[in-house]
Amino acid sequence: MSRVFNFSAGPATLPEAVLEQVRDELLDWRGTGMSVMEMSHRDKPFMSIATEAEADLRKLLGVPDNYKVLFLQGGATGQFAFVPMNLMPEGGSADYLVTGSWGKKAIKEAGKYGTANTAVRPADDKFDHIPARSEWKLDPNAAYVHYTPNETIEGVEFHQPPEVGGVPLVGDFSSNFLSRPVDVAAHGVMYAGAQKNAGPAGLTMVIVRDDLIGKARPTTPSIFDYKAVADGESMLNTPPCFAWYVSGLVFKWLLDQGGLEGMAERNARKAGLLYDYIDSEPFYDNPVAPADRSHMNVTFRLAKPDLDATFLEGAKAAGMPGLKGHRSVGGMRASIYNAMPEAGVQALVDYMKEFVRTNG
């Protein structure tokens, strides 16, 4: 068996220790004689898995008691609709900080439910920086302010939650969830699909402050009404049991790694290694303003774009697949989530050096 350094943006690499445990427990979960895939979600074994996962997630993030943690389906894309359905009253409005491609999708979807105002968006959609706070146009009467803490496609990240006054802040944390400590209390809602940094595809986590629960429009489907889901302890219908279980193992792995402080240090080192090399080598270029560069998705371009395919083929042959940039922006993207070891980033830098030597 040989495992590669998988730089895919998502679904993405998982910690090897977690995969090994899943393998070991696959046919017989702790003496139950069955796989987690085969268990009733109402029986004790799965209930214990679910409860422990939530407790570990709360511990990792320091989730205050006045927040619910919901385990849902529908992805972050689902939340683009469920957030306005739950938080925006009929005829109401919300503000959107659009700093990349996912923010664009979020505001477009919200526009189906009311007025989705662009509080800020770089001219010509040049998503290579976060515009200065003085340029934002925030409405104090907005139902909420939505932002994308990490824009996965462009590699632009907020390193602190934005300051938005008293309006509830909603963050799409899909691609930097659990990559560093976050002030949960600065947010009204945080949501994330698991498949980038927290587990397998199929599970969506929503962390929502109690006072924002129970305001959904009457037409909101019950399985996406935060109140109905919270009252049903995320088991209003059959939850994505296996993804919930694997994510729970990832939470335990993160606690073993020194929690989110430990991950933040490691992630900063990994990103620093890559950006320092890119900045030192004229053959490569990262267009993002240094203060806003993502620690999770490092985008870069080659000085000779006609060599993109050669670069990708060589990387794949060297055991480093998944480096192709998103089709909308081209170039390269190295997704270096929690589970990417430092050795993987070092191997990529070594490959990039060798590529310049032979092709530059």
Ligand SMILES: *Cc1c(COP(=O)(O)O)cnc(C)c1O
């Ligand atoms: C991947 C991603 C999404 C889409 O997630 P799905 O779970 O596929 O709906 C949305 N927002 C961000 C920031 C992402 O990285």
